[in-house]
Amino acid sequence: MTVDGDGRQRVHRVRLPKPVSFLLNWSRKYSLWMFQFGLACCSIEFIASAMPKHDIMRLGVIPFPASPRQADLMVVAGTVTDKMAPAVKRVYEQMPEPKYVISMGSCSNCGGPYWDSYCVTKGVDQIIPVDVYVPGCPPRPEGLLYGIVRLQNKIQNEDIPERWSGHAAKIPQIIGTGRSGGI
């Protein structure tokens, strides 16, 4: 652990053996505790994706935690208004570190049908870093499931030391879109 110029501690780059990194990525991939952050109409499709017909729990996404402390996936589903933006930012900061954000619906992607409204934040990525954007107004539950599968691919190919070393603030890229099911 070295302390660099601006005082932030840096985990110096350590080569993690392949199986260990695979196992850790695999466990983060299949245990995405989803934090219910439903704002507007997309929250209804977000609930519908956890229901019998689409059943998001098949992918290992468990919609249990009610407190941001225990969650690691935040799905911003709905319109982020200027009055709500600070609350979104604060809840995002409450979540423990390896956290991922899915921006669901065109309202949170870029303001959507409210592109000319005087009180809507045009896109949630102005406040928090977003991993996967799910287009649609509202996106179908299958759309959200596909967004989660793409996120799981991203997690599977993630490089943990890179993520924890602090200087990799940028969002890790999606490498290949391999099949998700099974190990």
Next chain:
Amino acid sequence: MLDTVHHIFANSVVLLAARLTVLLLLLPATLVVGWVELKVMAHMQHRLGPMYAGAYHGWAQTLADGLKFIQKEDIIPTATDRAVFTMVPFITMLGASLTFVVIPFSRRWVIADLDVGLFYALAASSIGVIGVLVAGWASANKYSLMGGLRAAAQLIAYELPLVLAAVAVAMQAGSLSLVSIVEAQHALPFGLWAQPVGFLIFLAAATAEVTRTPFDMPVAEAEIITGAFTEYSAMKFAFGLFAAEYIAMIGMSALAATLFLGGYKPVVPVLGFVPGIVWFVLKTGVVIFLLIWIRWTFPRLREDQLQKLAWKVLIPLSLANIFVTGALKLAHWI
């Protein structure tokens, strides 16, 4: 044969080793019960539940949860009472796993067959109350304070019917040692013929002790977000609340199986050759399934109704049960 084995077990080193094996066996047991709960809940709700984690029916789902919680950042809010905040998971885990010292898994496999086994088991199970109350106070968060107070009030209120229901069983078996209680049920398990009321009271009180629906006010997601454990993250949450709750549930189910369903006694005498531990695991599994079933059907009780149920219904009922058992005992019917 009994006393030689007894003598070996009494030896402290072996005792420690046995204690550790049981504890180590508990952790995978929580993973299994966690997975069973996810699947049973899902099928009750007309859906599939975890499928892809570990390819075949998501068997590795709770394993993935556990591994993931290890990697999570461990947040300790600045306003919390640091030492107490980090101590809570140990208390709740201790409280939950102490009951396994006296529970007889089979005729020979019991860690310490205390003469006051039942008394010890019930006393140990009430340590969890301190953990939740302290978690509520240490997290310096309004919601967890309310959660902690609710938990304390509820667990104390349900300690009484739990103990009184167990007293009736002890009276009928004539001893507090769990092994002799199970031996006394050689003909028919108490739960079925002599103590049906006691069995129901014990189950209700056990659900309340483990704070599961319909008594899960302290961890009510809807109102006070995960109650006393709102501020806990990563391993403290996984260990302190998640695993401790499952271990406490298994402990209570094991106790209920031992007292009322005849522990390791074979259900059908013809199948006597099957080892005791198989029966024990089957009966505990039945009680665990019952707890899961209740959890996913009933709404939550408000805590004043909850207290009313404890003080005005369960305690008088269990006292009456003791009276009836005593009368039958005197008349030598049981």
Next chain:
Amino acid sequence: MGTPPRSLRSLERVDPEEFSRRVALKLEGAAGHVDVRFGAVHVTLPAGDLLAAARLLQGDPELDCAYFTFLSAIDWEAEGFEVLVSLYSLTYGATVIAHVRLPAEDPVMPSLTGVYGGANWHERECAEMFGILFEGHPNLVKLYLPEDFEGYPLRKSFRLASRRFKSWPGAKDEEEAQAGGPLR
């Protein structure tokens, strides 16, 4: 408050013309004219008489407008503001809409919260969106917009920022596209 209102007991349907004659009769104090448009009775009142008229409309068993539907305003730019108060009588199944004209600069109006409890939130929204002051309102604080928001959005003078860059890329009607459409 305890006794159930008359509307629970009897329902006598009355058609709008007959109801408008009743309203004109009762509100003889207000110099406003009464007419029926699209099945609703419209009454134009000066700001001063609004409170008395509202009490009359609510209390009088002949009218019994116990249901407060909504309160809002229209910004006619130069000619000032027009505040609408819509009431509904369950017993007679008739809608009464009172119009009150207010000047363009510092519009002020008596608050109806004394007569109808429901007016509280509607007046707060109207004050926030149009800048109309309601005297006697318990707490005339912003309802929707964040505290640091300046300007009154629903006034015609309030331009939408995003529209300054592109008026309406997908204007369907050709003439309107060429004409660029009125910037609102």
Next chain:
Amino acid sequence: MGTVPDDLTRAPIKARLSGAGVLHTEEMVLNVGPQHPATHGVLRVLVSVDGERIVEAEPVIGYMHRGHEKLVEQRDFRQITNLLSRMDWLSGINNEIPASMAVERMLELEVPRRAQYLRVILAELNRIANHLMFTGSFGLELGATTPVMYAFRERELIQEALELVTGGRMHFGFIRPGGLKEDIPRGFVELARRGVRQLVQKIPDYENLLMGNEIFKQRTVGVGVLDPALALDHGVSGPILRACGIPHDIRKVDPYLVYDEFDFEVPVGQQGDSFDRFWVLIQEMRTSARIVEQALDGLPAGSHIGAVPKRLTLPEGQIYCHAENPLGELGYYLVSDGGARPYRMKIRTPSFSNISVAAHMLRGAFVPDMIAILGSMFFVVGDIDR
């Protein structure tokens, strides 16, 4: 009860309320929301709590305000329906119908009977989907996680029927001034019938699973009683008003479209507590199912849209057009100055008035009761904040 000793009358309300008198208790201000699992979306309630009892509760709204009334002034009459269906996002079709009806009444457009019948069918199907959502979420807030799964299973069937016609699941943009966007495809009538028939078979399950449940009754009977006079004063409408015993349903009182050709009776509650609100909600699903069946039987032939000028401009004038939305009375006060866009459109939404009465009902209740009361108030935050 004898004369009250005068020192009691002077004791501060808080001490008398908590009955302690001597013990100095301090109220704790609790901030429920704006992100809270119980409140549907982003309603925030500032609650000052004495122990578990609520002393004062004040809903804070505006977290979902998107400024519909300003945006509507930028769009012409065909485009506004697309925005309006995103206000009460559980009943897309019902939001669009009054807007088109206002335009049709002003222009005296003749809407073909087939289009009116189809509008009623789609509106009632959407009402059932809305009520199914609240059936599930009310149970979820009281802790029963299973009923929401069953409710959504039926809701998916209804959404399938709506999707076959309109292509969308929640926001349809299918109602046009003058009629509908296009006619219904072949398989719709059978699909709608099957969906409604399965729903009517499953409603007794919800009644037994929830309303027959002893714990559910204890949590809801006598909780959050709404006084009819207070409800009328605040403009409360929909299932909540009917639960207080006032049979006010716009489909009966001021029939629009072809509602007067169907026979259905409006369910009305007695006490106006959470249980009655939930009971009215469930019975309304039966009524809607019956309306859909009658409308499907009597569906006339004909075109799906009347003669509508290509460039739609309204004559100068003002009109108030309201309809019975699943959550209550939704009304549009349309002001036109002769242009292709509305000069001003006041949107009167049901949840806005329904929630304004919540502060009175929450006073003196327990904290868990607040969840039961808010859950039974059947509001959608987009409807409140517009």
